[in-house]
Amino acid sequence: MPKDAAPTMPHTAALIAAIEHGAAELRCGLPEGGAEKLARYVELLAKWNSKINLTAIRDPAEMVTHHILDSLAVVPEFARFTQGQGVRVADIGTGAGLPGIVLAVALPQLHVTCIDAVEKKISFVQQAIGTLGLANARAIAGRVEQHREIYDIVTCRAFASLSEIVQLTGHLVAPGGCILAMKGPRLEAEAAVLPAGWSFLGAVDLRVPGLAETRNLALLRRAAD
Missing domain, CATH: 3.40.50.150 (Vaccinia Virus protein VP39)
Structure with missing residues (x-):
């Protein structure tokens, strides 16, 4: 893929499903509409990332794993402290x-x-x-x-x-x-x-x-x- 090319975007439903599946594995209950918001965030991140360097990860599916689920992993502990x-x-x-x-x-x-x-x-x-x-x-x-x-x-x-x-x-x-x-x-x-x-x-x-x-x-x- 050329350096400045936009990544191929998975269908939003696939991103939502991946986030919901990962959150369930992490035992992190998301509020209603939470997975949809996080999928939209991934889409925005991929879009902006093609213009300015926000993350070295270019593939939206990898963004789910390396960014969304990585961050969701701390939610149970934050819930305990907050x-x-x-x-x-x-x-x-x-x-x-x-x-x-x-x-x-x-x-x-x-x-x-x-x-x-x-x-x-x-x-x-x-x-x-x-x-x-x-x-x-x-x-x-x-x-x-x-x-x-x-x-x-x-x-x-x-x-x-x-x-x-x-x-x-x-x-x-x-x-x-x-x-x-x-x-x-x-x-x-x-x-x-x-x-x-x-x-x-x-x-x-x-x-x-x-x-x-x-x-x-x-x-x-x-x-x-």
Whole structure:
């Protein structure tokens, strides 16, 4: 396929079926219409990706596995940490809106802010939020070090080491709040050198349907003042 060629788009029904099947394997219950919204998000991502570089993955079917299901894998743990309404979540280095858009669709009780320093990526995320009608999500362009709002949870996907994540984003986390970071294996060394005032609560093994790679969700908590 030529570099700038648009990918062949599977029928929307096939994308919906793949998302529903993967969500069932993950034991992640989606709200009514959630799979349809996520399929539409994949279509938007594939369309924009042919013009600006949002992800190295070009095939929409692979986007379902590597982006949608990979993000849905954390939803059960987020549901456990976000009981009740109005929990504020910041997705740092969101890129194309991952996992922020997926979290906003799967857990409508959250208020999700997607943050990235690259304005063209945030333009896409804003478009996706509007197209999907996500009243519980927003996107902000800017460097996380300069952001000053406070959140109950900060999350990120393949962002940095745990200590670097705390140093860059810890000021955004409310006292007693958490960082839930999507990471690879072997977190023990990183967890042993966290800045003062932070504790490592453990890591949850993530099994993503269709992916052989090992995934973990690292759970960090800021001390209450």
